[in-house]
Amino acid sequence: MRLLLGKDIPAWLGLWAEDGVMEFPFAPPGWPARLEGRTAVAAYMRGYPDHIDLHDFPGVRIHETTDPGTIVVEMRGVGRMVKTGGPFDMTYIAVVSVQDGRFTSYRDYWNPLAVHEPGMDFTRSSAR
Template structure:
């Protein structure tokens, strides 16, 4: 089955893949020249990932460190650009290493072209899941 192509449907599909811990399928939703940005990243964390390969490297171990259970309260807003959406949501689950609960609010600005994510600005607070010496994927900094 091919992925949905409307920005809202593609985004919902991407969230399902994260919940299923299917990172390779999630990365496959990205354009080769995709750009992922973290405007609130603290010092020493990546603020910008350029290209599908860099995004894949960053996300590869995500399920080993964050166990997502749900994205309640999802609201997707259309913009004047039909290929751009703004998503508001909560992510709930747990941090794998410590077992601590995760309940975080996110806002994302997502652009889609030809059925692939071309840019994703993730406005979340990485400090809410920070454990000493790790980034949000659990990789050593």
């Protein structure tokens, strides 16, 4: 989260296993539902700082699971949309699995209806 707040996308990508998978189970039509491999995740995240200026992740809650390599994270990202200057406020639940210190699976459950909210000017070709 510190890396995303600092807009250090290359360092954030360094946390990923080469064959890590990022999934968006609630992705709306036209948005990717699954990214396979660090290269695909990198392409998706390339324009992230150009679209969203994250300021904070207030109220992060981490839940352990029966699998020591997997956690469930409840979080809220707040900031502003770069293009419009409008507010960004998104609640997420992520199921994150790690092996050898690298993300192997990241399932991102976010609200797909938010892409239609006023001020939330998202771009399909890059990160929310």
